[in-house]
Amino acid sequence: MEYGIAALSMIPVRSEQGDTKEMITQLLFGDHYAILEAENGWTKIKLGYDGYIGWIDTKQVTSITKFDYIDLDNKQHPVAYHLIWWMTKDNANFPIPLGSTLPFFDGMQCVVSEEKYALRTSYNEENTFDKTKITEVARMYLGAPYLWGGKSLFGIDCSGLTQMVYKICNIKISRDAKEQVLEGTKINTLDESEPGDLAFFNNEEDKITHVGIILKNKEILHASGVVKINKMDKKGIKSEDLKDYTHTLHSIRRLA
Numbered sequence: 021m022e023y024g025i026a027a028l029s030m031i032p033v034r035s036e037q038g039d040t041k042e043m044i045t046q047l048l049f050g051d052h053y054a055i056l057e058a059e060n061g062w063t064k065i066k067l068g069y070d071g072y073i074g075w076i077d078t079k080q081v082t083s084i085t086k087f088d089y090i091d092l093d094n095k096q097h098p099v100a101y102h103l104i105w106w107m108t109k110d111n112a113n114f115p116i117p118l119g120s121t122l123p124f125f126d127g128m129q130c131v132v133s134e135e136k137y138a139l140r141t142s143y144n145e146e147n148t149f150d151k152t153k154i155t156e157v158a159r160m161y162l163g164a165p166y167l168w169g170g171k172s173l174f175g176i177d178c179s180g181l182t183q184m185v186y187k188i189c190n191i192k193i194s195r196d197a198k199e200q201v202l203e204g205t206k207i208n209t210l211d212e213s214e215p216g217d218l219a220f221f222n223n224e225e226d227k228i229t230h231v232g233i234i235l236k237n238k239e240i241l242h243a244s245g246v247v248k249i250n251k252m253d254k255k256g257i258k259s260e261d262l263k264d265y266t267h268t269l270h271s272i273r274r275l276a
Contacts, residue, residue: 022055023089024065025123027082027132029116030172033074037062043169044074045195050121052084052092068093070195082133098122099188101147103160103173106140117172118160119184149189151276154216158185158233164247178231178243182218185233191276197231204275210238210254217274221256221267230267
């Protein structure tokens with residue numbers, strides 16, 4: 021089997037071969053993956069972080085060794101915690117978004133497939149986050165536009181938001197809300213919830229369709245059109261503008 025890593029700021033991962041096919045998730049800089057097959061200019065991959073499977077443009081593949089893949093899979097590598105970080109390679113600049121992985125980082129530079137990427141921003145290990153900072157990190161995404169399959173400040177979906185916030189806080193969870201709802205511990209009522217817990221919402225067919233991060237005072241931060249904060253109660257999320265519920269509460273889980 022062959023292996024790869026994202027050496028670009030973002031790489032779309034699609035459900036099928038083709039630039040017009042549905043984007044189901046994204047690779048951010050430093051994300052590693054196993055290569056399952058390649059044909060017609062497209063490469064089928066399985067993400068190391070969450071096991072997601074999809075297709076990326078073969079021109080955007082950067083190969084790594086099995087040894088590097090195992091290292092990235094088994095060891096905790098630093099994560100970018102600024103909104104945008106600037107890297108330099110061969111005297112060229114490019115940004116990496118919040119939540120990107122810094123592979124084989126020595127405090128000044130990353131190493132990606134034997135290429136060195138220097139970090140122009142100072143990295144302070146004291147600024148790394150844990151579960152006590154979930155809501156603080158979540159607020160960094162406020163105002164980000166909703167994008168199906170997105171995982172960055174430039175576009176993010178509801179479960180991409182929760183996964184990325186938890187990743188920055190060094191907690192690994194699944195990519196999709198329907199999988200996240202099976203993890204952690206169930207919280208019986210909203211009154212028993214704590215900031216950082218995840219609230220899940222369902223449709224009339226009882227399918228999980230939405231997820232958000234609970235804040236203090238029964239508020240929720242979630243991606244719906246844009247990453248925003250709304251009030252919620254035991255029924256769900258209520259829009260002050262619409263004077264009606266936009267999402268029906270299914271359950272609350274504590275994953276941290």
